Amino acid sequence: MREGYEVIYQKPKTLTDNKMHYCPGCIHGTMHKIFMELIEEMDLQEKTVGVCPVGCSVFAYDYMDVDMQEAAHGRAAAVATAIKRMLPDRIVFSYQGDGDLAAIGTAETLHACNRGENFLFIFINNGIYGMTGGQMAPTTLEGQKTTTSPFGRDKKNSGSPLKMTEMVTPLDGVAFTARVSGNTPANVRKAKRVFKKALEIQQQNIGTQFVEVVSNCPSGWKCTPVESMEWIVEKAIPYYPLGIFKEPGK
Amino acid sequence: MPAKGYVEILVDTCKGCGLCVANCPTQCLALKQDDTNVYGYHYSYMSEPEKCIACMNCAVMCPDSVITVYKKKS
Amino acid sequence: MEEKLGEIRFMKGNEALAEAAIRAGMQGYFGYPITPQSEVIEYLAAEEPNHDYTLIQAESEVASINMVYGGAAAGARVMTTTSSPGYSLMQEGVSYIACAELPCVVANVARGGPGLGTIQAGQGDYFQAVKGGGHGDYRQIVLAPNSVQEMVDLTILAFDLADKYRTPVLILSDGAIGQMMEKVELPEPIPYKPDKPWATTGKTHDRERNIITSLYIQSDDMEKKNIHLQRKFKKIEENEVRYEEYMIEDAELIITAYGVTSRTSKKIVDLARESGIKMGLHRPITLWPFPADRISELANKNKVKAFFSIEMSAGQMVEDVKLSVNGVKPTFFYGRTGGIIPTPEEVIDFIQKKAGEL
Numbered sequence: 001m002r003e004g005y006e007v008i009y010q011k012p013k014t015l016t017d018n019k020m021h022y023c024p025g026c027i028h029g030t031m032h033k034i035f036m037e038l039i040e041e042m043d044l045q046e047k048t049v050g051v052c053p054v055g056c057s058v059f060a061y062d063y064m065d066v067d068m069q070e071a072a073h074g075r076a077a078a079v080a081t082a083i084k085r086m087l088p089d090r091i092v093f094s095y096q097g098d099g100d101l102a103a104i105g106t107a108e109t110l111h112a113c114n115r116g117e118n119f120l121f122i123f124i125n126n127g128i129y130g131m132t133g134g135q136m137a138p139t140t141l142e143g144q145k146t147t148t149s150p151f152g153r154d155k156k157n158s159g160s161p162l163k164m165t166e167m168v169t170p171l172d173g174v175a176f177t178a179r180v181s182g183n184t185p186a187n188v189r190k191a192k193r194v195f196k197k198a199l200e201i202q203q204q205n206i207g208t209q210f211v212e213v214v215s216n217c218p219s220g221w222k223c224t225p226v227e228s229m230e231w232i233v234e235k236a237i238p239y240y241p242l243g244i245f246k247e248p249g250k
Numbered sequence: 251m252p253a254k255g256y257v258e259i260l261v262d263t264c265k266g267c268g269l270c271v272a273n274c275p276t277q278c279l280a281l282k283q284d285d286t287n288v289y290g291y292h293y294s295y296m297s298e299p300e301k302c303i304a305c306m307n308c309a310v311m312c313p314d315s316v317i318t319v320y321k322k323k324s
Numbered sequence: 325m326e327e328k329l330g331e332i333r334f335m336k337g338n339e340a341l342a343e344a345a346i347r348a349g350m351q352g353y354f355g356y357p358i359t360p361q362s363e364v365i366e367y368l369a370a371e372e373p374n375h376d377y378t379l380i381q382a383e384s385e386v387a388s389i390n391m392v393y394g395g396a397a398a399g400a401r402v403m404t405t406t407s408s409p410g411y412s413l414m415q416e417g418v419s420y421i422a423c424a425e426l427p428c429v430v431a432n433v434a435r436g437g438p439g440l441g442t443i444q445a446g447q448g449d450y451f452q453a454v455k456g457g458g459h460g461d462y463r464q465i466v467l468a469p470n471s472v473q474e475m476v477d478l479t480i481l482a483f484d485l486a487d488k489y490r491t492p493v494l495i496l497s498d499g500a501i502g503q504m505m506e507k508v509e510l511p512e513p514i515p516y517k518p519d520k521p522w523a524t525t526g527k528t529h530d531r532e533r534n535i536i537t538s539l540y541i542q543s544d545d546m547e548k549k550n551i552h553l554q555r556k557f558k559k560i561e562e563n564e565v566r567y568e569e570y571m572i573e574d575a576e577l578i579i580t581a582y583g584v585t586s587r588t589s590k591k592i593v594d595l596a597r598e599s600g601i602k603m604g605l606h607r608p609i610t611l612w613p614f615p616a617d618r619i620s621e622l623a624n625k626n627k628v629k630a631f632f633s634i635e636m637s638a639g640q641m642v643e644d645v646k647l648s649v650n651g652v653k654p655t656f657f658y659g660r661t662g663g664i665i666p667t668p669e670e671v672i673d674f675i676q677k678k679a680g681e682l
Binding site: 001002004005006007008009010011012015019020022023024025026027028029030033182184185188189218224225226229 | 252255256263265266267268269272273291304305306307309310311312313314315316317318319320321322323
C-alpha cells in the first residue's frame, strides 16, 4: 500500500478465495459479492445458512463462506422452509435462477411465499437458462432468441414472460418484495441497500422477503458484458421495472 | 500532484469483462491490449492513474472482486 | 421382578407410527395427505400443541421430501410419510438424501398400483424401495412392520439407524397395517440430543463452512463418494439384518413373506402343520439389508425342499429370495394384486400342488 493512502473498498472476507467460474461480466459474481459484504458488515456469518440452486450458481457454496445446502432443481424454497423452521434464529436465504424459481420450482416458490416462510429469496432473473447452454426461460422476453426459441419467443406458443415479483407481492405472507439490478454502479449500490432492508425484515420475523435481480447472460445473449448491460436498460427493465413493491408499514 | 485514489487489480483473476472500464467516470482504466493474463484475458489496468478519484465504481461493478480501491488519507 | 409395562393403548397403525415418531424426538414433519395414511399427518397436527415439533402440510410430496432434506441437513430429526403414488414423487429427493448422507425417516404405507391404483394394501413397491426407485447407486434401510406394535418399534429404530449411519430409512408398511387397530405398548419418550457437527447450523469461527451437497462434478470425486457409500452399505449389511422365523427348525417347505401377508402366512403354516405338512415361515423385517445369508443357510439344509414367496404383487421379493437360494432349491411365487390379500386356503392349495410336483 502506498504511503498516505487507505483501503476504502476490498473483497469481503465472507467470499472465499476460489476463482469464480462465472462468465466474464456475469452479475452472479456481483450479487454474491454485495450479499456477502452485507453478511460481513452485519456480522451474520456465524448464523447464516444458504441454499443454492441448480443452474450456473450451483457452485455458489464454493464462493460464499457460509453453511450452505445444495437443493434439487426447483426445490430451494422447500429446503429453505425446513431450515428456517428447524433453525428459526438463523438467517436463511435461497439463491435461485429463473428456471429454478419460476419453472420447475413454481409450486415451492408460491407456497413458501403463501405460508410466509421467513427467509429471503434471491431471484436472479436473466431470462435464459445459462448453465444448460442458453435455452428459453419462463422469463425470456417476447421476441427474444434463445436456443429453444430460435425465431424469438412466441407468446402464442410459450405464453408471456412471468413477472414473479408482481405475482408474489399480493400474498399476505410476503412482507417485502423488490426488483433490483446490477447493470450500473448506482443499481448495484441500490441492490445492496435493498438486500440490507430484506435482512433487517427477516430479523423482525414478519414474512417472506423476495428480491428479484434483473441480471445478464453475455454468453447466452451472445453479446459482450457491456452490451448485456445495455440490453438490460433497453429491453429488460422496461418489462421488469425496478423498485420496492411491498414493504412493511406501506 | 498525487491522485485522489488508485486501484490494485488482481491480474490473473480479472476476466477482462470491461465493466470497470465502461463505468469509470474519468476513464482512467483500460483493458491491456498488448498482454493477457494466464487465462488469456486482456486484463484491466490503470491506463491513466492520475485521473482516479476513488469513486469505487470499478470495484462495485466487478463481478470477480479483483479490485481494491485506495483513497488518499485526508 | 416384573418388568414395568409402558403405556398401553389400542391404536390404528398409522397413528401408532405418528405417536412413535413423537416419542423418538421427531422435530419436523413435512407431509401431504394421501390414502391410506392421512391419519399420520392428522394425528400429528392434533398433537402439535402438546409437543415441540414443527408440522407443515406441504404443497406436494415433492415439496415434502425436499423439506425433509433441508431439515435433516440442518441437523434435525425429520420425517415424512406417504403412500405409493406419493412415494414415486419422492424418489429424486431420496436419491439426493442418500448421496448427501442425511439421516431421515420416510414411511410408505403402500397401496395397490401401478398408477393411481387402489387404496387397498399392496406390496408392489418392493423393487422401488429396495432396489432404489431413485437414480444412482444408493441403498436405504427398509424396515417392514407387520403389526401395529412394529409400527411403533420400527419407527423408533428407524430414527436411530438413520442417525447411526447418516442414511434415509424407509418404513415400508401397507394399507392394511396402517389401518388396522391393535393393542400397543408405547415406550417412554426418548430424550434426543443431536450431535451433528456436519450439519448446516451456521459457520462459527472455529470451523470451516459445512456444505451439504450431492454434486460431484469431477469423476474422481464422484467415484470416491460412491466407494464411500458402498463401504457404508456393506457395513449396514453386516450389522443390521433383522428377520423373524416361525416353525423353521424342522420345516421342509418355507414361506417367505413380509408385512400383512406374513400375518396370513403364520395362519397358513398352522393350517399346513395340522394336515401334516412341515411348513415354516421366514419373515424378513429388514427388506434391505435382505436376510440373504440366512435364506441361503436355510436353502442348504438337506431337509428343506422348496421356498414359496407370498406377496401382494406380481412377484418382487421372490427375486431376492431366488438370488439368496441361488438355485440350490426351487423357489415359487404366489401373489395377488389389486389390494387382495391372499387367503390361507388358496395359498395352501397352490403350495400343495407345487409340492406334489417336486
